[in-house]
Amino acid sequence: MNYFLGIVVGLVWGAVIALINGFFTKRCVEKNTSSAMTTASIVKIVSYILAFVLVFLLRNVLPFSYEATIIGTVLALSMLQIVISYRIAGGK
Numbered sequence: 756m757n758y759f760l761g762i763v764v765g766l767v768w769g770a771v772i773a774l775i776n777g778f779f780t781k782r783c784v785e786k787n788t789s790s791a792m793t794t795a796s797i798v799k800i801v802s803y804i805l806a807f808v809l810v811f812l813l814r815n816v817l818p819f820s821y822e823a824t825i826i827g828t829v830l831a832l833s834m835l836q837i838v839i840s841y842r843i844a845g846g847k
Contacts, residue, residue: 761819765810765827772806773832777839784843803832 776799783795806828814821 757819758823761817761821761823762827762830764817764819765824765829766831767827768806768810768824769828769831770835772802772828773835773839776802776836777843780839781843806832 779798780795783791807825810817810821810824810828817824
């Protein structure tokens with residue numbers, strides 16, 4: 756149960772970060788400039804790093820496995836980023 760709860764929390768945390776990144780990326784794609792796309796990429800990388808650092812720093816406070824939380828975060832970020840990118844591209 757400890758690992759299951761960690762994965763579920765990681766999935767939710769990763770989904771929140773991916774949705775925020777998707778919203779920000781969509782806004783930058785609408786601007787259609789190279790500086791906006793560079794900014795979107797930098798924000799995405801920084802937010803991913805901060806998401807993982809936050810889970811790592813809270814490892815002694817979390818009442819469940821932080822390794823499972825990191826795995827859930829990676830899964831949610833990976834899967835949702837593919838879906839969000841596909842939707843932004845218009846299904847082409």
